[in-house]
Amino acid sequence: MADVARVAGVSAQTVSRALAGHPNVTPSTRAKVMAAVEELGYRRNNAARMLSSGRSRTIGVVTLQTNFYSRAAVTSGIENAARDAGYAVSTATTASLDTSAIEGALSRLADQDVEGIILSVPLIHTSERIEQLTRATPTITIDGSRTAATDVVAVDQFMVAKLATQHLLDLGHETVWHVSGPREWLEAARRREGWQAALETAGRSVPPPLEGDWSPGSGYRNGLVLAHIPDVTAVFVASDEMAFGVVRALHEAGRRVPEDVSVVGVDDIELAEYCSPSLTTVAQPFEQMGALAVAGLLRHIADPDCAPDTVPVEPKLVVRASTRPVGTNGDTAPGTQSGTSAASARP
Known part of the structure; x- marks a missing residue:
């Protein structure tokens, strides 16, 4: 620190204050100190600093x-x-x-x-x-x-689930199926509760939830189950990564997304915008x-x-291409299958 002070032309105390971000050090003085630090390759000794400051x-x-x-x-x-x-x-x-x-x-x-x-x-x-x-x-x-x-x-994970579920109900779906996270996770439990509450408030039937482990593979396995239930037209998935697996399974089974089944995820990870179709999701900052x-x-x-x-x-609903109103653009009616396969959902 004494060497830095000598090169910068200031006192050692000024160097200490500049490095600590003290407000009384002017920008020009701080710039001189930092230039000297760079020139000398100075690095603060954290162990010594802890001993002196506690x-x-x-x-x-x-x-x-x-x-x-x-x-x-x-x-x-x-x-x-x-x-x-x-x-x-x-x-x-x-x-x-x-x-x-x-x-x-x-x-x-x-x-x-x-x-x-x-x-x-x-x-x-x-x-x-x-x-x-x-x-x-x-x-x-x-x-x-x-x-x-x-x-x-x-x-508010309860609100996360209500936003996702209500979005699907507003699109005209009779009910919404759910692929949840692991039972022991608090976020998963609150999302499951919010999904169920939204359906009950709307007077809709509550399907049995399926459980995943947050991985795309668990979403894929649950998606294969959902693909073989003809009445499934809307799915709320508790994470984007599981949603990728669900969409992939639906496509492989000939259920188009969103024409036959609308899917909503949670998180809004960077890949959500680039899967096929782009994923509607509830963003968490x-x-x-x-x-x-x-x-x-x-x-x-x-x-x-x-x-x-x-x-x-606050969570925020981000609407993309994986959800669509029921009955639009030649979509099949709820309870029927298209039989037309689409591209994989892999990002």
Whole structure:
């Protein structure tokens, strides 16, 4: 730091303030400091900085060990927002949603002296140890679950399902079938409840839900079942990735989408717009959720005594080509099959 100060022609204290983003440092002085940093290849020693300040400037994230797009997008939002705030991110992955696995991930982050933790996993069950860890370290959850001490950033999954189901009912379908996520996931349970409530409110029959595991393969297997039920004309699928599999199976069985069966997914991942047909879906702003979680966590770090809060995030219906009003453009009537095969739904 003394070398940087010498090259920039400022004091070591000014260098420290410039690197910390202090508001009293002018833009021209900060530019000189950063130019000297670049010239000298200076890197701050985080271990020494933690010893001098008593702060790690690190946020911990607990996430599921998976290749699901939604988890990666949330983590990206967290990392970008943390970096902008001058924080590093340490990630602890868990291979399952068992309480003991989540306890282990939280403990690993606590051992690193992170200043706060974002739980980016469904907290199905809590435990005394989880309660202790989240009381000791400011914590925010992203999926709607919470402990006594956690703040929450959450999309209303009940509303997600109602938006999707009502869209299909408004298109003239008599009822809507559902391919749900795994029973133990809170998001899946709330979407199932919202789908059922929308049908019951409209006075429609509620078909038995089919269950997937979020993967395209599970969607494909359930799509083959749906393809052989003639009365199926509309399907709400609990994730876009499962919806890709459902559409592929319907096409292979000769059920056209959307002429014979309309399909709605959830998430609005990047591939949704490019599958065939493009997928109608309920968008969840994953990166925004990550950024909101960081902002809330930093507030909690600054004021550990603040009361736990819930930050709602609004879902949005995105209408594309995989849904269409019943009976338009030569479509077959509900309960009949076209027999005409279409292109694969693979993106």
